[in-house]
Amino acid sequence: MVIQLKNKSIWSDFKKTKNYPKLDNDITTDVLIIGGGITGLSVAYHLANSNLKVCLVEKNKLGQAVTSKTTGKLTYLQENIYSKLNVFHNIDTSKLYLESQVDAINLVKEIVEKEKINCDLEKVQSYVFTNDENYSLDKEKEILKQLNIKFKETNVLPNKDKVKDAFYVEDTYVFHPLKYIYSLAEVCQKKKIAIYENTKIVSIEKEDNCHICETPSNIIKAKYVVLALHYPYFLSPFWMPLKSYIEKSYIEAFEADKNYVFSSINTYQPSISTRYHSDNNKNYQIYLTNSHNLCVKNNEKENFKNLRKAKNAxxxxxxxxxxxxxxDFLPFIGSLKNDKTLFLATGYNTWGMTNGSLAGKIISDLILRIPNKYTKLFNPNRKINFGKVVNFPVILTSNAYSFLKSKISKQKPWYSPNVKFENRNGKEIAIYIDENKKEHIVYNICPHLKCSLIFNEVEKTWDCPCHGSRFDIDGNSIEGPSNYNITYKE
Ligand SMILES: Cc1cc2nc3c(=O)[nH]c(=O)nc-3n(C[C@H](O)[C@H](O)[C@H](O)COP(=O)(O)OP(=O)(O)OC[C@H]3O[C@@H](n4cnc5c(N)ncnc54)[C@H](O)[C@@H]3O)c2cc1C
Incomplete structure (x- = not known):
């Protein structure tokens, strides 16, 4: 099957009008925010009216990583999160998490209104459904009743899709994530926040009362550092791989008969999440499915084929x-290792439009010493009861399994003859021959933790099967924890 499509997200057609410079001198700042996705820009926004000198650096262009590829829902109905939190923690945790998500939605609404941001923010109904005969929504409904959430029940979605069971609420939203964060960046810049693109931080050391953060050519000295970089590369010994795993999903957008005002998500495998979007010329349904632990399914041709099979559009x-x-189903947002000057925000469990927005407020409150009722809930240093983690053995072993698998078989059976592997001068290299017969050569080792890479022939990227770093065909790092390129030099 030949797939010839726009292999990019629906949001990425929207181009920002402003570019930001690359840092080319040493600077000193009060706060350095590393990462220009929704998290980093939300932190910057909430610090913009303080007296602190704030600087945000982004290793590529703003918003091009995870934030540009989301489905863009702002909802507090998140599959069966409240019953999961109730089992893992308790009902008070479910309650507080619910409040946090409602607050996050209100936060975005207030910012959009105050700053007059045009980001296609639209109020929609939010559905949770099941089509699985063996799966009941009753537990989630029961918890929602205890939490005083007024939902309605149905078995037909507004687009006439029939489902076994569903419930929905009215007061949730969808938006265009890139229009939102690009506007945040402009507001921040007007308020004197320094924003640098194409500026990556490669090391952070603490000296006296100051963090020394290095780019390949400059030094930034900062009193406070915020790691808003999705996969926190700089975190030893936070033991991130033991507390989390990476989930990968596949998404398509295709023409819809109308811009239905609802979003939906199911609660069983294969995962299905949808929403609609109109760009004035055309209505689209955005459809996500086939979510899996990154480490277990590496055949991207197959993964994308399953997505297309699922909808057949x-x-x-x-x-x-x-x-x-x-x-434990809760994000990590807050200060690290009780160092009140180093902050982290990640682990959003695919709900980073709300949690990333909220992280902006929580971290800015921590820096400004303003009490915030969610700091304890999301504290990254909290103890996780590993005895209760259902898939803990999988989390524990999946990275190691993926590492070993990547070393054993580099030449995958599903590759076309355009993908080759060689050993040159003692170095493992990989070659992709494009449609014009041009060879693109890269080193085939992820600079992060040395896994061998897998070629994604659909999106034309070299992907790390262990921690999600991605590189373009010429070896430039485009996403994930690796801070270095894999460009081959003779
Ligand atoms: C399939 C899918 C669908 C989703 N849909 C939704 C949804 O509908 N609603 C919802 O609430 N959430 C959703 N999410 C979750 C949400 O998209 C993410 O949680 C959120 O975008 C993460 O934002 P971020 O700013 O933390 O990370 P990113 O957007 O990845 O930003 C981090 C930035 O840091 C930069 N960076 C990294 N390292 C460095 C460095 N060393 N120096 C400088 N810069 C660096 C990166 O280049 C990147 O731009 C979805 C997630 C997935 C996977």
């Missing part, structure tokens, strides 16, 4: 995305 856009799933 002719998509205009096709892409994949990854998010960090935590062992």
């Amino acid at each position: 002719n998509p205009d856009y096709l892409w994949s995305n990854m998010d960090i799933m935590t062992a």
Whole structure:
């Protein structure tokens, strides 16, 4: 099957009008925010009216990583999260998490209104459904009743899709994530926040009361550092791989008969999540499915084929995305290792439009010493009860399994003859021959933790099967924890 599509997200057609410079001198700042996705820009926004000198650096262009590939829902109905939190923690945790998500939605609404941001923010109904005869929504409904959430029940979605069971609420939203964060960046810049693109931080050391953060050519000295970089590369010994795993999903956008005002998500495998979007010329349904632990399914041809099989439509856009799933279903937002000057925000369990927005407020409150009722809930240093983590053995072994698998068989049976592997001068290299017969050569080792890479022939990227780093065909790092390229030099 030949797939010829726009292999990019529906949001990425929207181009920002402003570019930001690359840092070319040493600077000193009060706060350094590393990462220009929804998290980093939300932190910057909430610090913009403080007296602190704030600087945000992004290793590529703003918003091009996970934030550009989301489905863009702002909802507090998140599959069966409240019953999961109730079992893992308790009902108070479910309650507080619910409040946090409602607050996050209100936060975005207030910002959009105050800053007059045009980001297609639209109020929609939000559905949770099941089609699985063996799966009941009753537990989630029961908890929602205890939490005083007024939902309605149905077995037909507004687009007339029939489902076994569903419930929905009215007060949730969808938006265009890139229009939102690009506007945040402009507001921040007007308020004197320094924003640098194409500026990556490669090391952070603490000296006296200051963090020394290095780019390949400059130094930034900062009193506070915020790691808003999705996969926190700089975190030893936070033991991130033991507390989380990476989930990958596949998404398509195809023409719809109308812009239905609802979003939906199911609660069983294969995962299905949908919403609609109109770009004024055309209505689209955005359809996500086939979510899996990154480490277990590496055949991207097969993974994308399953997505297309699932909907059997002719998509205009096709892409994949990854998010960090935590062992106890709660994000990590707050200060690290009780260092009140180093902050982290990640592990959003695929709900980073709300949690990333909220992280902006929580971290800015921590820096400004303003009490915030969610700091304890999301504290990254909290103890996780590993005895209760249902898939803990999988989390524990999946990275190691993936590492070993990547070393044993580099030449996958599903590759076309255009993908080759060689050993040159003692170095493992990989070659992709494009449609013009041009060879693109890269080193075949992920600079992060040395896994061998897998070629994704659908999106034309070299992907790390262990922790999600991705590189383009010429070896430039485009996503994930690797801070270095894999460009081959003779
Ligand atoms: C398939 C899928 C669908 C989703 N749909 C939804 C949804 O509908 N609603 C919802 O709430 N959430 C959703 N999410 C989750 C959400 O998209 C993410 O949680 C969120 O975008 C993460 O934002 P971020 O800013 O933390 O990360 P990113 O957007 O990845 O931003 C991090 C930035 O840091 C930069 N960076 C990394 N390292 C460095 C460095 N060393 N120096 C400088 N910069 C660096 C990166 O280049 C990147 O731009 C979805 C996730 C997935 C996988």
